[in-house]
Amino acid sequence: MNLAESLPEHQLPRERLLRHGAAVLSDAELLAVALRTGTRGLNAVELGGQLMQRFGGLRGLFGAAPAELRTVPGLGAAKACTLAAVLELARRATEEDLRRLDALSHPDRVKQYCRTALGHCKVEHCIALYLDNRLNLIATGELARGTLAQACVYPREVVREALRHHAAALILAHNHPSGLAQPSQADLDLTLQLRRALALVDVKLIDHLIVAAGEVVSMAQLGMIAP
Numbered sequence: 001m002n003l004a005e006s007l008p009e010h011q012l013p014r015e016r017l018l019r020h021g022a023a024v025l026s027d028a029e030l031l032a033v034a035l036r037t038g039t040r041g042l043n044a045v046e047l048g049g050q051l052m053q054r055f056g057g058l059r060g061l062f063g064a065a066p067a068e069l070r071t072v073p074g075l076g077a078a079k080a081c082t083l084a085a086v087l088e089l090a091r092r093a094t095e096e097d098l099r100r101l102d103a104l105s106h107p108d109r110v111k112q113y114c115r116t117a118l119g120h121c122k123v124e125h126c127i128a129l130y131l132d133n134r135l136n137l138i139a140t141g142e143l144a145r146g147t148l149a150q151a152c153v154y155p156r157e158v159v160r161e162a163l164r165h166h167a168a169a170l171i172l173a174h175n176h177p178s179g180l181a182q183p184s185q186a187d188l189d190l191t192l193q194l195r196r197a198l199a200l201v202d203v204k205l206i207d208h209l210i211v212a213a214g215e216v217v218s219m220a221q222l223g224m225i226a227p
Contacts, residue, residue, distance in 0.1 A: 013045060027058055034082050039074020047074065059214070062087040063120035091116050098129070098137045110171060111209065111216040113140075118175040118211040124151035126174035128158065130167035131206070138165050143172075153190060155197035162203045170198070173209040181212035183219050191219060195226070 013029035022030065031048030038044040051072065055061040062083065069080035094113040098106075110129065117140075118125055124146040130138045141161060144151040151174060162170055172194065174187075183191075187210065195205040207220040219225050 027052060031061075031083075034086055035079050042074070051075070059120045063122050087116075087120070095137070095140060107218065107221075110207075111218070114173040114209050114211050115214065115216050118173060119214055121175050122177055123147055124174055124177060126151045126153050126172065128161065129171040129173070130162060130165040131169040131171070132166075133168040135169060135206075138167055141165075144174075153194075155193050158194055159197050159201055159203070162198060163201060167203055169204040169206050171207045171209065172205065173211060176210055176212040179213040181210050181215040181217045183208070183210050183217065183222070183224060187219070188224055191225060 013025055013032045016029070017025055017033060025033070028045050028048035031051065032038075032044035035044050035047060038047045042050065051061055052058060054072065055064055066077075066080040066084055069075055069083060070077060091113070094109070094116050097109055098113055113129075114127070117127060124144075125142060126144040126146075127140060127142050129140050132138055143158060143161070144153045146152060153172075153174075158170075158172075172191070187208065191205070191208045194208075198205050205225065207218055207225060210217045210219070
């Protein structure tokens with residue numbers, strides 16, 4: 001009997017991960033590794049698959065609040081916290097990469113970070129990436145959290161936070177829970193207001209990214225932000 005045959009069914013994904021790496025595992029199997037155990041009538045892999053089906057995939061699952069996750073039979077506080085921790089670790093890993101890089105020279109990394117940070121959110125969130133004069137990341141921070149339709153961002157708050165971080169430039173990003181990644185007229189108006197307000201304190205608004213349904217659109221690349 002080999003090792004895989006001697007293991008309980010819920011441990012098989014872990015054994016495969018150790019032998020072949022995480023990339024060979026399905027989404028449900030990766031969730032099973034994080035969840036560790038299943039629940040009554042379901043092993044860990046089946047529980048992972050059921051969670052993705054219930055929440056509409058990984059993005060929906062990670063966008064669920066811990067309280068919402070705990071309504072799933074067999075998914076207690078420990079498992080809900082584990083899933084929240086996995087997402088936060090992914091966000092911090094991409095942020096760590098950005099801190100080592102010139103943000104303008106690696107736009108795909110910036111988009112990846114924003115997709116990780118915002119792509120799962122069910123209501124609008126707006127964040128800022130604060131950069132030094134070499135365009136290296138100083139810090140990130142949430143500026144606003146709104147309803148399904150909008151988040152209120154006030155230029156004075158953005159200016160205050162930019163000065164607090166001693167930023168020379170910043171990148172703004174927010175999500176569209178509707179799933180449409182194209183900038184709206186309201187997005188364009190806000191971007192122009194922020195660019196003018198930040199210019200008064202010699203801080204440059206480099207880009208405004210819109211995140212929706214796994215897609216990230218750059219307003220700078222669309223020519224919507226003046227150089």
